[in-house]
Amino acid sequence: MRDSASNGQLAAIEIDGVYRAFPGVMALTDLSLTVRSGEIYGLAGENGSGKSTLLRMIAGLDKPDGGEVRIGGQRLQGIRSALRSGIAFVTQEPSLVDSLSVAENIGLGRHLDSGLFVRHGRRKAMVKEMLARLGLENLDLDMPASRLQPHEMQMVTIARALVSEPEILLLDEATSSLTDNQTERLFEILREMKALGKTIIFITHKLTEYLTLCDRIAVMRDSHFICELTREEANEERIVREMVGRELTQLFPDAPALSELTSPVLLQLEEVSCEGASDISVSFKQGEIFVLAGLSGCGRSELLRAIFGAVPSRGTMELDQRPYRPRKPVDAVQSGIAYIPAERKSEGIIAGLSVLENTVISRRVRERPWSRVKAEQERQLYEELKQVFKIKAASGATRIETLSGGNQQKALLARATSSTPRVLLLDEPTRGIDVGAKADIYRLLRQLTRDGVTVIVSTSDLQEAVGIADRIGVMFRGQLLQVMEQDFTSERVMYYATGNY
Ligand SMILES: Nc1ncnc2c1ncn2[C@@H]1O[C@H](COP(=O)(O)OP(=O)(O)OP(=O)(O)O)[C@@H](O)[C@H]1O
Ligand SMILES: [Mg+2]
Helix, strand or coil: CECCCCCCCEEEEEEEEEEEEECCEEEEEEEEEEEECCCEEEEEECCCCCHHHHHHHHCCCCCCCEEEEEECCEECCCHHHHHHCCEEEECCCCCCCCCCEHHHHCCCCHHHCCCCHHHHHHHHHHHHHHHHHCCCCCCCCCCEHHHCCHHHHHHHHHHHHHHCCCCEEEEECCCCCCCHHHHHHHHHHHHHHHHCCCEEEEECCCHHHHHHHCCEEEEEECCEEEEEEECCCCCHHHHHHHHHCCCCCCCCCCCCCHHHHCCCEEEEEEEEEECCEEEEEEEEECCCEEEEECCCCCCHHHHHHHHCCCCCCEEEEEECCEECCCCCHHHHHHCCEEEECCCHHHHHCCCCCEHHHHHHHHHHHHCCHHHCCCHHHHHHHHHHHHHHHCCCCCCCCCEHHHCCHHHHHHHHHHHHHHCCCCEEEEECCCCCCCHHHHHHHHHHHHHHHHCCCEEEEECCCHHHHHHHCCEEEEEECCEEEEEECCCCCHHHHHHHHCCCC
């Protein structure tokens, strides 16, 4: 069983005319492609184009409605046969059990000790070594997974897959919470695996990662295979064009003229401290996009939570020159402050409810009970938001957890803006969002600022920070080191983010 490639490498994975339909949507339409052994294969496509569905199929977690998946020439028969073929899958949302420790999550739990301690000891050493290579040598393996930061959660999930020494490794947006440096460490490990003949399929929305890592890149659009590019043929514009089906002219909208930025202060923080951030004094102006930048764990997420009343804080806050003391999130919502957390699976979406309910729920909370939003109005509101945010869902009644990751994120953004907030707090708003949708979201945020909304964004994406911000505040170890007004570059942000000042 050889594929037609001239270099004669073995075909590790063959996707042969695969179809998969869900109620009201096609996820995969007559999809065929071949991934070779010893290859790093990129899978690109807009949100909802079918990437995760394809990986779930290769991992044996889902079955095609038609066509077949072959691993090493053998027809795949479900999850057991996938495991036998040595497949490891890092899913798009981290799949750790919150209540268990890191060690238990990686399969090092006490309950696994008996009888297996020889292998167990070796495995523990491997895990330690792997985490160290990923830059987490100091991570406490006995800590409950619920206390991990998003990037740590992602790293632990990756480490768990790597120590199983897979023949085939599937990575679904595994770098979405990682910094460039952490990603580079991972890439080094992946290249070593490739040299050993292992096969890797890699999905990301950071397009440069395809160019630095992948041998070939397949582009999908709307459930169809569109084309396959070699590393030599590929560049960012080309990938985008194939993904979106048109030229994408501008990722970031034009910033307003500086003269427009003399607006009054809307939200003022005076020596605000909370767990993870201390003595933060800063004023946010009406109608500006203020970006909080800094390395993961620098305190920017914590600061957003404090402003939203999701964690206790000290110090003083003023909203529109009046004291603002949020004790719980509902205080914030009623004062016109909306928030989207970085962890959409555990804190953002309300699983079990429909996408419609998920998008209009903030409006329900903000409206007084006696002026309850009527079902028909809610439907209208949802339809508007769906259009604006280009949410891809079969219907408003579709359960939110069945939407593709990027579309869940769009629904959350829609929810936050539907309550017509005065201040919008966004933690990693475009994580997992495709490049076309990013451009839409950035334009939308700029539009909101024109209506006077203050947008405060915490992001690990430097390009995003520099591209959308009116001002950038850089945090380091819980402190706000520097606020930059203009002329910011990624290099300057990085300079402060690493503790120089
Ligand atoms: N269990 C499910 N039930 C219903 N629809 C589903 C289910 N799983 C996937 N879909 C739909 O199939 C389509 C493809 O989804 P998929 O998750 O594969 O997209 P994706 O390319 O991974 O997107 P993203 O970049 O946003 O993660 C989407 O329209 C999604 O809503
Ligand atoms: Mg996906």
